[in-house]
Amino acid sequence: MPRRGLVTLPDPVHPAWLPPEAFRAIGSRRTLVLGDGLLAGTVYDEVADACARHGGRVRRGAEDGPHDLVLALTTAEPLPGVAGEVRPGSAIGAEGYVLARRDGVTVVLADEPAGLLYGLFHVVRLGERAFAGERQAEHHRPAMRRRMLDHWDNVDIHPVMGQVERGYAGGSIFWRDGAPRGDLARVRAYGRLLAACGVNAISVNNVNVHATEAHLLTDRLGDVSALADVLRPYGIGVHLSVSFASPVVLGGLATADPLDEDVRKWWAGVTERVYDAIPDFGGYVVKADSEGQPGPFAYGRDHADGANLLAEALAPYGGVVHWRAFVYNHRQDWRDRSTDRARAAYDHFAPLDGRFRDNVILQVKHGPVDFQVREPVSPVIAAMPATRLAVELQVTQEYTGQQRHVCYLPPMWREVLGFRPWGPDGPSRPDGPDGPSGPDGSGGTAAVTVADVAGGALGDGDGDGDDGGGLVGVSNVGDDPYWTGHPLAQANLYAFGRLAWAPEMDPAAILDEWIDLTFAPATASGDAEPAETAETERLRRTLHAIMGGSWRTYERYTAPLGVGFMVRPGRHYGPDVDGYEYTPWGTYHFADRDGVGVDRTRATGTGFTGQYPPPWSQVYESLDQCPDELLLFFHHVPYGHVLHSGSTVIQHIYDTHFAGAEEAVEARRRWEEAAGLFDPSLHARVERLLDEQVRCAEEWRDQVNAYFFRKSGVPDLRGRRIP
Numbered sequence: 001m002p003r004r005g006l007v008t009l010p011d012p013v014h015p016a017w018l019p020p021e022a023f024r025a026i027g028s029r030r031t032l033v034l035g036d037g038l039l040a041g042t043v044y045d046e047v048a049d050a051c052a053r054h055g056g057r058v059r060r061g062a063e064d065g066p067h068d069l070v071l072a073l074t075t076a077e078p079l080p081g082v083a084g085e086v087r088p089g090s091a092i093g094a095e096g097y098v099l100a101r102r103d104g105v106t107v108v109l110a111d112e113p114a115g116l117l118y119g120l121f122h123v124v125r126l127g128e129r130a131f132a133g134e135r136q137a138e139h140h141r142p143a144m145r146r147r148m149l150d151h152w153d154n155v156d157i158h159p160v161m162g163q164v165e166r167g168y169a170g171g172s173i174f175w176r177d178g179a180p181r182g183d184l185a186r187v188r189a190y191g192r193l194l195a196a197c198g199v200n201a202i203s204v205n206n207v208n209v210h211a212t213e214a215h216l217l218t219d220r221l222g223d224v225s226a227l228a229d230v231l232r233p234y235g236i237g238v239h240l241s242v243s244f245a246s247p248v249v250l251g252g253l254a255t256a257d258p259l260d261e262d263v264r265k266w267w268a269g270v271t272e273r274v275y276d277a278i279p280d281f282g283g284y285v286v287k288a289d290s291e292g293q294p295g296p297f298a299y300g301r302d303h304a305d306g307a308n309l310l311a312e313a314l315a316p317y318g319g320v321v322h323w324r325a326f327v328y329n330h331r332q333d334w335r336d337r338s339t340d341r342a343r344a345a346y347d348h349f350a351p352l353d354g355r356f357r358d359n360v361i362l363q364v365k366h367g368p369v370d371f372q373v374r375e376p377v378s379p380v381i382a383a384m385p386a387t388r389l390a391v392e393l394q395v396t397q398e399y400t401g402q403q404r405h406v407c408y409l410p411p412m413w414r415e416v417l418g419f420r421p422w423g424p425d426g427p428s429r430p431d432g433p434d435g436p437s438g439p440d441g442s443g444g445t446a447a448v449t450v451a452d453v454a455g456g457a458l459g460d461g462d463g464d465g466d467d468g469g470g471l472v473g474v475s476n477v478g479d480d481p482y483w484t485g486h487p488l489a490q491a492n493l494y495a496f497g498r499l500a501w502a503p504e505m506d507p508a509a510i511l512d513e514w515i516d517l518t519f520a521p522a523t524a525s526g527d528a529e530p531a532e533t534a535e536t537e538r539l540r541r542t543l544h545a546i547m548g549g550s551w552r553t554y555e556r557y558t559a560p561l562g563v564g565f566m567v568r569p570g571r572h573y574g575p576d577v578d579g580y581e582y583t584p585w586g587t588y589h590f591a592d593r594d595g596v597g598v599d600r601t602r603a604t605g606t607g608f609t610g611q612y613p614p615p616w617s618q619v620y621e622s623l624d625q626c627p628d629e630l631l632l633f634f635h636h637v638p639y640g641h642v643l644h645s646g647s648t649v650i651q652h653i654y655d656t657h658f659a660g661a662e663e664a665v666e667a668r669r670r671w672e673e674a675a676g677l678f679d680p681s682l683h684a685r686v687e688r689l690l691d692e693q694v695r696c697a698e699e700w701r702d703q704v705n706a707y708f709f710r711k712s713g714v715p716d717l718r719g720r721r722i723p
């Protein structure tokens with residue numbers, strides 16, 4: 001029996017979730033592709049390639065049937081019979097498609113070529129199931145129009161951050177040693193992977209814009225344009241991180257003041273040249289006045305002035321500026337307990353609501369601090385109803401094990417996206433024609449969620465697509481043969497795209513999709529031998545056991561109860577309980593002999609809880625109501641404080657740290673047991689990483705437990721060994 005794994009391409013690059021076998025069901029059939037345009041051409045090429053491998057045939061533009069699969073644009077004339085019949089009364093929408101099966105023909109119908117492409121990948125996911133029985137017409141469309149990955153890639157190797165800032169998968173797939181890599185085949189393969197999970201935009205350089213990278217906007221624009229050319233056939237738009245100081249550092253002006261007329265002209269001229277080179281350019285990403293990046297504060301202006309300057313330059317071309325809300329003072333005085341980094345984004349931005357131009361997207365990290373394993377949802381998300389918001393997730397595992405630990409993040413993302421910023425009785429989302437429907441969405445009028453805000457539910461609903469800011473993920477991809485370093489971290493990338501398309505999806509179902517596409521195409525195509533099916537079941541069970549609960553496992557052995565950090569400063573890998581405690585970074589736990597946690601209440605603390613609307617302002621303010629998992633984020637409590645779970649804080653720390661480390665050992669055992677199921681080199685790579693995860697989890701357990709035992713003097717009720 002062939003071992004399941006990522007088939008090796010020359011290079012060596014593993015094709016991740018689209019191995020050729022994933023196209024067997026389509027490639028062995030008769031397909032008709034109808035429609036013009038670049039992306040319709042991609043669809044045709046994909047099917048033709050699959051047919052060349054698997055013996056089917058594909059026609060374009062001429063209906064000399066019969067066909068098993070018709071992929072057609074609604075504009076095609078004439079539409080073949082079945083395709084015409086499944087055409088809905090209303091518009092299908094820019095990236096949407098209708099999928100149906102009647103009289104032995106599977107039909108994908110789309111208004112625009114992008115919809116055809118997404119429909120094709122839907123058929124790929126279904127495999128043989130796409131060609132069985134009848135299928136009522138299902139209308140699919142993305143919950144978010146903008147589904148974007150930000151690469152924190154430097155063109156040059158940065159002396160401290162390396163090539164990819166917070167990258168754990170090797171070098172950049174775009175840049176090497178100060179120049180484009182030139183390996184555009186790999187970039188193309190990447191675009192294909194992204195399209196297959198629904199991503200439609202990327203930014204190609206770090207938000208911390210260093211000297212070389214700044215030039216991508218001007219004299220090195222050709223490098224960006226080359227990437228755009230390769231990604232365009234997969235419907236992926238290219239964005240660029242730019243320095244707010246560009247008029248000075250690139251343009252030789254004396255100022256970058258957003259209200260200066262020459263500065264405005266400079267941005268207008270530069271942006272015009274960008275669109276000459278890349279007509280479908282997406283726009284700019286900006287990190288300003290944060291962690292040393294230049295911004296409007298230097299000129300006494302605010303973030304609305306800064307963002308609107310760039311938005312004005314982009315507006316004539318339909319471009320957007322992603323202005324990041326990750327703005328805080330990284331030179332905090334740790335002795336001053338009234339300052340609170342968690343407050344910063346809201347304090348800076350909430351007062352500016354309503355002042356941003358339509359094509360400004362305020363990009364907000366999902367939590368108020370910085371991508372910790374557990375944070376509350378950022379209060380900014382409820383505070384700016386008149387601003388387009390994008391929610392930013394970190395797919396790269398900076399604080400969640402750096403792609404050495406298995407940490408399947410969708411359960412966390414699902415909680416974030418499903419969170420109701422105004423509570424369960426908050427405003428309802430409009431159940432209009434733009435709401436999600438069909439199997440990918442729930443429809444209905446339930447209270448607005450974070451996903452709804454990012455999808456534009458609070459906008460004017462005029463359907464012009466300019467309401468929501470969408471979902472943005474910090475990419476976890478590099479030039480590693482497995483793309484993401486840890487082969488199992490690919491699932492996070494895949495799931496990011498799927499959740500941006502359909503935020504209601506169950507993380508376990510996404511994991512199944514990824515497993516089927518990546519490891520078990522035989523099952524996906526349904527023509528597996530029975531023995532193989534049993535093996536596939538084992539493989540699936542193994543991966544669910546190791547990955548499904550891995551986010552909570554990681555949470556158990558690291559910083560407890562939402563308090564965050566406790567990582568080694570700088571690299572952010574491994575434990576160092578007091579590593580940041582007496583530093584200017586604003587990330588403290590305040591443990592002393594009596595207790596631990598950050599008092600962020602209005603009554604006695606930093607007042608951060610007051611940034612939430614009801615009911616959350618009260619829930620988080622109240623020691624009784626605050627959820628256990630966020631207790632130390634919001635409150636400073638004695639070690640003997642009893643949680644809702646019935647355990648004390650100190651006993652909870654001991655118990656979860658023992659349990660988390662044991663779960664890591666158990667994951668390694670499951671993986672060892674499954675050796676025969678996977679490609680040997682993939683198996684060996686994951687095994688080595690699990691060894692490291694077990695080692696590191698035990699280090700976390702011992703340091704955290706010893707630290708709190710020594711601080712509190714309270715022994716473990718179960719008498720386990722604490723160093």
Ligand code: BDP
Nearest residue numbers: 165166207208287326370371
């Ligand atoms: C932090 C990272 C830092 C990034 C920053 C950001 O440690 O490298 O530059 O986020 O989001 O988490 O800009």
